Amino acid sequence: MENNAAILALAALAQPTRLETFRLLVKHEPTGIPAGELARVLEVPQNTMSAHLSTLARAGLVKSERQSRSIIYRADLDVFRELTLFLIQDCCGGRAELCAPLIASLNPCCAPEPLPS
Template structure:
């Protein structure tokens, strides 16, 4: 990821409504949420939500898909992964022991699923 795209993504998330919207979309993966429903859930006018979604899309954080008369928005998890890796790639100067607490914190929600024996 280039610096300019990282700055755009961080800037897009540096606003309350957009951050709430993005986090809501992440929680609703992989189904996504229609634009009108997003506006209702966040309690903002639909035209305002459209502007916020456009900002998030330009930053590579959301994607949309038309389904009949609705536009379904989803978090772009690839964009989130790229941003996260960009921020962490130089983490702790490459010292695994310093990054271990961060990795442990992420593992409960994002680790590989295991099946009980």
């Protein structure tokens, strides 16, 4: 990830409603949430939510898909992963022992399903 893309993503997340929106979208992966539902859950007027979603989309953090009369928004986890890796790529100057607690805390909240034998 380039510096400018990281700055754009971080700036998009540096606002309470957009940060809350992005976190809610991450929780609802992979199905996503309709724009109107996001506005209702976060108690934000629909036109305001639309502006926030546009900012997040310009930063590459969310993507949308029309389904019938609704627009479903989803977090772009690939871009989120790139941003996270960008932020920690030079973690602790290469001293793995200093990064160990950080890396351990990045374990996913849900353990992957074991592959069938």
